[in-house]
Amino acid sequence: RKEVEQDPGPFNVPEGATVAFNCTYSNSASQSFFWYRQDCRKEPKLLMSVYSSGNEDGRFTAQLNRASQYISLLIRDSKLSDSATYLCVVMYNTDKLIFGTGTRLQVFP
Amino acid sequence: DAGVIQSPRHEVTEMGQEVTLRCKPISGHDYLFWYRQTMMRGLELLIYFNNNVPIDDSGMPEDRFSAKMPNASFSTLKIQPSEPRDSAVYFCASNSQGAGQPQHFGDGTRLSIL
Numbered sequence: 001r002k003e004v005e006q007d008p009g010p011f012n013v014p015e016g017a018t019v020a021f022n023c024t025y026s027n028s029a030s031q032s033f034f035w036y037r038q039d040c041r042k043e044p045k046l047l048m049s050v051y052s053s054g055n056e057d058g059r060f061t062a063q064l065n066r067a068s069q070y071i072s073l074l075i076r077d078s079k080l081s082d083s084a085t086y087l088c089v090v091m092y093n094t095d096k097l098i099f100g101t102g103t104r105l106q107v108f109p
Numbered sequence: 110d111a112g113v114i115q116s117p118r119h120e121v122t123e124m125g126q127e128v129t130l131r132c133k134p135i136s137g138h139d140y141l142f143w144y145r146q147t148m149m150r151g152l153e154l155l156i157y158f159n160n161n162v163p164i165d166d167s168g169m170p171e172d173r174f175s176a177k178m179p180n181a182s183f184s185t186l187k188i189q190p191s192e193p194r195d196s197a198v199y200f201c202a203s204n205s206q207g208a209g210q211p212q213h214f215g216d217g218t219r220l221s222i223l
Binding site for chain 1: 140142144150151152153154157159164165200211212214215216217
């Protein structure tokens with residue numbers, strides 16, 4: 001079983017739609033959680049950290065469920081520019097990040 | 110400010126050849142990470158350094174891979190001899206204070222081994 005699992009998608013949604021991605025992790029000792037975004041043929045970039053109480057950054061909301069060991073990312077009012085691959089990232093050993101293989105989102109007009 | 114700089118951007122070479130990938134981290138960052146990304150396996154951590162010292166190389170696939178960081182502003186990842194299955198995008202990333210802080214990635218090196 002992979003340490004971090006994501007549905008690869010693609011998720012094809014129209015502009016303005018709300019879309020949610022889930023990610024599960026296997027190591028209960030995981031300490032920190034992040035969502036990174038990666039555009040086609042580009043480098044990954046940090047989108048947001050995920051806090052236990054859940055957190056929001058504009059149209060993006062991240063949630064953490066430690067009991068069930070999953071993380072979610074909700075995108076409201078999708079824009080064309082949101083089209084990218086979203087990487088779920090877990091840290092369970094100091095300084096070491098484990099990346100999921102990513103979920104691809106395509107927003108169409 | 111200059112970001113993480115990797116070279117070359119693209120490398121195509123024949124199997125058996127030695128390949129050297131280079132990385133210059135952001136000035137002041139004391140952590141440097143090397144990753145490999147493929148469609149099948151996603152982004153995998155190969156090795157990381159703290160203050161130029163290798164901390165965890167458990168992700169290095171085999172002895173053909175080696176990495177060095179002779180000083181705070183330069184690191185290399187070497188593959189010798191290279192094989193077709195090494196074809197991937199190799200990213201270097203750096204940050205301060207470890208993985209819990211945002212990692213800044215370079216543009217990556219697209220490596221193709223024929």
